[in-house]
Amino acid sequence: MKVAVYPGSFDPVTYGHLDIIQRASEMFDKVIVAVMCNSAKTPLFTLDERVKMLKESIGNLNNVEIKSFDGLLIDYCKDQGIHIIVRGLRAITDFEYELQIAQVNRELSHNQVDTVFLTTNIKYSYLSSSVVKEIASYNGDITPCVPKNVEDALYQKYGLR
Numbered sequence: 001m002k003v004a005v006y007p008g009s010f011d012p013v014t015y016g017h018l019d020i021i022q023r024a025s026e027m028f029d030k031v032i033v034a035v036m037c038n039s040a041k042t043p044l045f046t047l048d049e050r051v052k053m054l055k056e057s058i059g060n061l062n063n064v065e066i067k068s069f070d071g072l073l074i075d076y077c078k079d080q081g082i083h084i085i086v087r088g089l090r091a092i093t094d095f096e097y098e099l100q101i102a103q104v105n106r107e108l109s110h111n112q113v114d115t116v117f118l119t120t121n122i123k124y125s126y127l128s129s130s131v132v133k134e135i136a137s138y139n140g141d142i143t144p145c146v147p148k149n150v151e152d153a154l155y156q157k158y159g160l161r
């Protein structure tokens with residue numbers, strides 16, 4: 001069975017992430033969306049909130065599971081017997097960082113874990129969690145960027161609803 005892990009901060013999940021999840025779910029037997037809690041970034045949403053929003057947003061993709069993890073991704077892969085990491089690529093700026101992380105992960109896993117990159121759906125190429133948070137914080141319209149549950153949670157976080 002081909003199992004892939006799609007790791008990220010998902011702070012919060014956007015349509016860009018959901019597009020990658022949907023496409024990965026068609027490529028692999030099972031996709032584990034792994035929400036990282038050890039991100040260097042200070043998240044707006046708690047780990048539980050990020051997991052909950054993802055669970056509410058993925059709809060009925062039966063082969064997708066939402067999990068959280070702490071520590072090194074490569075250790076998580078080893079624990080779970082996973083050999084494939086999925087990451088999304090938006091622009092050339094993502095590439096340099098992603099290439100480095102992918103090489104490190106392959107090296108650390110002694111060639112046991114490889115990374116598969118899915119290029120962004122062009123209509124979401126401008127989308128990032130940071131951009132969405134910025135727009136929401138000024139009470140801007142984020143309906144094209146995130147599902148309703150995430151939109152509500154964002155405005156609530158910023159005390160706007």
Ligand code: ADP
Nearest residue numbers: 007008009010011016017087088089120124127
């Ligand atoms: P991280 O903090 O690990 O960068 P993110 O939650 O920001 O995590 O993103 C997780 C993954 O999803 C990354 O591989 C990122 O490049 C990808 N991603 C984020 N937004 C988009 C998008 N709009 N289109 C395609 N991939 C995306």
